[in-house]
Amino acid sequence: MTILKTTYSRLIGLFLAAVVLAGCSSTPEKKTIPESLTEAELYQTANQSLNNQSYTKAIDYLRALESRYPFGSFAEQAQLDLVYAYFMNVEPEAARAAADRFLRLHPQHPNADYAYYIKGLASNTAAMGLIERYLPLDNTKRDPGQARQSFNEFRELLTRYPDSKYAPDARQRMVALRNRLADYEIHAANYYMKRKAYVAAVNRGKYVVENMQRTPAVEPALGIIVEGYQRLGLTEPANEALDVLKLNFPNSKLLNDQGEFIGYQSFGDVDPSLLYTVSFGLLGDSGVEKQKTQTPVAPKPPEDEQ
Numbered sequence: 001m002t003i004l005k006t007t008y009s010r011l012i013g014l015f016l017a018a019v020v021l022a023g024c025s026s027t028p029e030k031k032t033i034p035e036s037l038t039e040a041e042l043y044q045t046a047n048q049s050l051n052n053q054s055y056t057k058a059i060d061y062l063r064a065l066e067s068r069y070p071f072g073s074f075a076e077q078a079q080l081d082l083v084y085a086y087f088m089n090v091e092p093e094a095a096r097a098a099a100d101r102f103l104r105l106h107p108q109h110p111n112a113d114y115a116y117y118i119k120g121l122a123s124n125t126a127a128m129g130l131i132e133r134y135l136p137l138d139n140t141k142r143d144p145g146q147a148r149q150s151f152n153e154f155r156e157l158l159t160r161y162p163d164s165k166y167a168p169d170a171r172q173r174m175v176a177l178r179n180r181l182a183d184y185e186i187h188a189a190n191y192y193m194k195r196k197a198y199v200a201a202v203n204r205g206k207y208v209v210e211n212m213q214r215t216p217a218v219e220p221a222l223g224i225i226v227e228g229y230q231r232l233g234l235t236e237p238a239n240e241a242l243d244v245l246k247l248n249f250p251n252s253k254l255l256n257d258q259g260e261f262i263g264y265q266s267f268g269d270v271d272p273s274l275l276y277t278v279s280f281g282l283l284g285d286s287g288v289e290k291q292k293t294q295t296p297v298a299p300k301p302p303e304d305e306q
Helices: 002-024 039-051 055-068 075-088 092-105 112-125 130-134 145-160 167-194 198-211 218-231 235-248 274-278
Strands: none
Touching (some): 039 075, 055 075, 075 092, 092 112, 112 145, 167 218, 218 235
């Protein structure tokens, strides 16, 4: 009981700390931007604010610059900087909208690849709320919609600009996103296994094996297929899946020293801990390696020569 109280107090403390931090970063009373400022002065102030990580101020000055000098020499750069400023100010939807607008207005711009890159980053964080940003939650259990969108946007970047300087990082992020999507399928299969919905569990496992090869989730997916078929009394497909497991993972923990299937370990019945209950399982052990959620840091946009 003491351990449970300590865990609960720690969780509440972390949440309150997040609220305090969010309050400290709230926007102060907005000051009017002088109409007398030139385009160059507006951009210089915005750029200094970006360098000082004063993103809200930078957004105000960039928007003022764009509205006052829509065809000025700094207009295109201001639009690209605005994408970055929104993202770093933890406004992913605004960042995506700004990136879409930039690409719509300047589809052939030499730095268009940057806009595609930030779109991918922003989509991956768009569904993150206050708790997700300050607590190490297991995002493999969350709805994968934003992860799929982020994956597709990084893929579009690589398709359009395979030699972009952002391509290597995009490829690495796509690998991580693919692993995350595969792990989500395993969580869903575990859910069905626990509830004896073996057909649904097998289908989830087959989806991973057929569509998400070279991910760590393939091994447990094969275990789910084997056990699901066994519990359904379908010996032949169970043995076929077992042969694939033995061939590709001869040292699997699902096999004993003689290479015999020892059973797939799905979720336990119910985790009684207060931490698991309060966090809806997002902080609990899942049977799949946990991926900590964290907001990525984006590079500043490249600057055009004026």
